[in-house]
Amino acid sequence: MSRKGQLTTPRRTIYHIVMDSSDHPTASDIMDRLKVRGANFAYATVYNSLRYLTEEGLIRELKLEGDASRYDARMENHQHVLCISCGKLDEVFIETPQSWLSTIATATGYDIQEEQFLFKGVCGSCREQRTTVQ
Numbered sequence: 431m432s433r434k435g436q437l438t439t440p441r442r443t444i445y446h447i448v449m450d451s452s453d454h455p456t457a458s459d460i461m462d463r464l465k466v467r468g469a470n471f472a473y474a475t476v477y478n479s480l481r482y483l484t485e486e487g488l489i490r491e492l493k494l495e496g497d498a499s500r501y502d503a504r505m506e507n508h509q510h511v512l513c514i515s516c517g518k519l520d521e522v523f524i525e526t527p528q529s530w531l532s533t534i535a536t537a538t539g540y541d542i543q544e545e546q547f548l549f550k551g552v553c554g555s556c557r558e559q560r561t562t563v564q
Contacts, residue, residue: 454500511549515556
């Protein structure tokens with residue numbers, strides 16, 4: 431087996447950081463967490479490992495409009511909601527209505543294999559802060 435197909439020490443370490451995270455870390459967040467654990471990998475190693483883990487289906491890359499990619503270890507089907515005030519990203523475990531998928535498939539001719547929706551709003555903490563400031 432080539433090294434390209436192996437779960438090397440850096441890949442395994444980065445995988446565990448993403449698995450242990452509930453906040454969908456960026457590559458920069460992962461670098462910071464590596465340092466806390468006493469590991470020191472080059473940025474290229476982190477980015478290449480994240481690409482490998484994503485391509486192998488071990489983690490999911492979330493590309494959020496201009497922001498740095500964030501990474502999610504939860505591979506079951508779910509969506510995300512982003513606070514437009516503080517940037518908090520939460521998971522939403524509500525099944526996508528089949529009628530949406532059917533309508534999109536009919537309109538585009540695609541056989542939908544996977545869906546990824548990003549909902550945006552203001553989280554409860556930010557709403558509370560707005561009401562206490564006013």
